[in-house]
Amino acid sequence: MAVTPKIAPSMLSSDFANLATEAQRMLDFGADWLHMDIMDGHFVPNLTIGAPVIESLRKHTKAYLDCHLMVTNPLDYVEPLAKAGASGFTFHVETSKNDWKELIQRIKSHGMRPGISLKPGTPIEEVFPLVEAENPVEMVLVMTVEPGFGGQKFMPEMMDKVSPPSFCTYT
Numbered sequence: 206m207a208v209t210p211k212i213a214p215s216m217l218s219s220d221f222a223n224l225a226t227e228a229q230r231m232l233d234f235g236a237d238w239l240h241m242d243i244m245d246g247h248f249v250p251n252l253t254i255g256a257p258v259i260e261s262l263r264k265h266t267k268a269y270l271d272c273h274l275m276v277t278n279p280l281d282y283v284e285p286l287a288k289a290g291a292s293g294f295t296f297h298v299e300t301s302k303n304d305w306k307e308l309i310q311r312i313k314s315h316g317m318r319p320g321i322s323l324k325p326g327t328p329i330e331e332v333f334p335l336v337e338a339e340n341p342v343e344m345v346l347v348m349t350v351e352p353g354f355g356g357q358k359f360m361p362e363m364m365d366k367v368s369p370p371s372f373c374t375y376t
C-alpha cells in the first residue's frame with residue numbers, strides 16, 4: 206500500500222502569542238498538518254496548551270490539527286478537544302493499557318482520528334494490539350525524543366521501531 210509522507214511540524218516552538226500567524230507560516234511553507242503538543246505537567250514535566258488554544262486556533266485555520274496528548278488521563282480530553290475542533294487525537298500507550306478500546310471508540314465517535322504514541326523506552330510490540338484491533342488506531346507516533354520538550358537530539362536507534370521487519374513481523 207503506497208504511503209504518502211505528510212509534513213506535520215510541531216507548533217511547540219511557536220510564539221504562542223502569535224499562534225495563528227505562526228501556523229499560517231508553516232502551512233505557507235508546505236506543512237500538511239499542524240502538530241499540537243498537549244502536555245498536562247503530570248505525564249510529562251511540562252505544561253503547554255489545551256482545548257481553549259485549539260479552539261482559538263481553529264477559528265483561524267481549516268488545517269488538520271494533529272493533537273498529541275502527553276497526558277495521564279486522555280479520556281478526559283476527548284470531548285473538549287472534539288468540541289474545540291481537533292482533527293487527530295494521538296494518545297500514549299503508556300497511559301491507556303486498560304481503556305484503549307474505549308478511547309479509540311470515543312475518539313472516533315467524536316469525529317476525530319485516533320493515533321497511538323509510544324515513548325522511546327516502550328517496545329513497538331506494545332502498540333500492535335491497537336493496530337491489529339477490530340476498531341484500530343489509524344496512526345502510530347514513534348517518539349524519537351523523550352516526550353515533554355522541543356529541541357532535543359534525535360534518537361536514531363528509534364528507527365528500528367519503524368523499519369519493515371518490526372511491522373512485517375506484526376503483519
Ligand SMILES: O=C(CO)[C@@H](O)[C@H](O)COP(=O)(O)O
Pocket residue numbers: 215217218240242273350351352353354355356357
Ligand atoms: O512531542 C514532542 C516533544 O515532546 C515532539 O512534538 C517534538 O519533539 C517537538 O519538538 P521539536 O520538533 O521542536 O524538537
